[in-house]
Amino acid sequence: MNTYTLTLPNGHLASAEWTDDKLYVLIRGEQLAALQLSRPAADRIVLIGALPLTPHPLALMPALALLFCRDASLQEVRMELACPRDFALDAVRHGVATSMQAMDSGWALSCSRSTFWQQPALWLTAPASAGMALDYVMTGEKRHPRRAPKPEGVVYRRYLPELDSVYTMRVASVAQDLAVFHDWMNQDRVHRFWELAGDRDAHASYLQTQLDDPKTLPLIAEFDGEPFAYFETYWAKEDRLAPYYDAQDFDRGCHVLVGNSQHRGPAKVTVWIRAICHYLFLDDPRTQRIVGEPRVDNVKFISYVQSQGFAKCKEFNFPHKRAAMMLLEREAFFDQYGPWGEQ
Incomplete structure (x- = not known):
């Protein structure tokens, strides 16, 4: 093949x-x-x-x-x-x-x-966010670029020779993904950080809200067609994070949930961290930074993302948690880390 x-x-x-x-x-x-x-x-x-x-x-x-x-x-x-x-x-x-x-x-x-x-042709499998004219709109009190319509289905696909595996990310679907999403959110280790344990109706409503929100794109990540993680990507300028740092127009962020324990561990973590960053940078070349705000006590995850190029800029208080401000620059990613794996 x-x-x-x-x-x-x-x-x-x-x-x-x-x-x-x-x-x-x-x-x-x-x-x-x-x-x-x-x-x-x-x-x-x-x-x-x-x-x-x-x-x-x-x-x-x-x-x-x-x-x-x-x-x-x-x-x-x-x-x-x-x-x-x-x-x-x-x-x-x-x-x-x-x-x-x-x-x-x-x-x-x-x-x-x-x-x-940085050439998207091999990896992006759905229309990118780039290409729209720069047109500013208001969301509440936040002024930001008008965002492109959301893609559907698989958005990113890449063969991983080091694992002999195909990695994909697709837009989450309530009809297709509710069962696994519900199971993941009710795992104790996931609830500790997401605090979203609940019934199927609550999780269906939550997923639909993310699909309807113009600033977010919820994704299901898979290895060889097997779902293993939920990534909630967002445009940072109109997110709750924006007031806590100097948010730029095309900064992207991502909340992470790895629910399938078979795909945990350092080797897989390196792959999917780099893959989600690769996708977000490819989706719009105007995106120069990827940001995150994990809880400060999520020490293992913070260590993982730091090993992949994220810098911990500061700690700050959200209304609901003490968070670490993490930031990855586009230039650092493609010059030093990138999706190519360990050297």
Whole structure:
């Protein structure tokens, strides 16, 4: 099974295959290009070859995924291609390449690790929040950008080679998820921090409220189709957190509940923390920070998120709890932590 495929704007399916020294770019299962692979340095790969046709530059993404997704230490892929200048320009404009450089036989496209992981085409499976004109509205006394309509179904999907598993996040559904949500909320360890133990009707009402609230997007996270966590993402500018720090227009936040004990533990925690952050940053490139406000006595969770790049800025008093203000910068995430796993 090819784990990295992408539907191009013209509807054709792009994929890739890798042998010891060659990387093949495929369109509709047919070979478009065979690129010679070399590794002049431990953190750098060079691909050399010709593009006899000029597809959409996103056709290169599955080939890049075979390299970046399987090697956390890889920092750059340089593609020395016999291709037209317009193709090279489009590759940079579409975020497939970081930069381009003229060569005698064509163009050299460089793709950094940060550039690769900020390209949403492989991971987002629903319309993103980006693209709307900047239009300010009021929610109560809070002035903030008008938010995009909420997506439905699966919003993010990624194959995890380190676990040989497919990780997905989808928008929560009362009809589909009430039973598991009800079970999770009534677990003692969950109730200790969420304080939402109750009956099915109360939990159905709570879930529907989050679905109806324009600032929140409730998600169910799954490993290979098995639900294991509930993530309640929100736009921080109109959230109750905003008065406690200098909230920016596109800051995002997330409340976390891991209900399936089979998917707890450090290895899985690293994966899903990085995955939810990856999704929130990809969903709108204007999002520069992800924030959180866990209870200060949730020491284990605070330690986990700090290990993934979050900084503890301060402690403060919410009306209902003493909280830790946690913040992750976009630049730090894609330069140092990112979704690629441990190096």
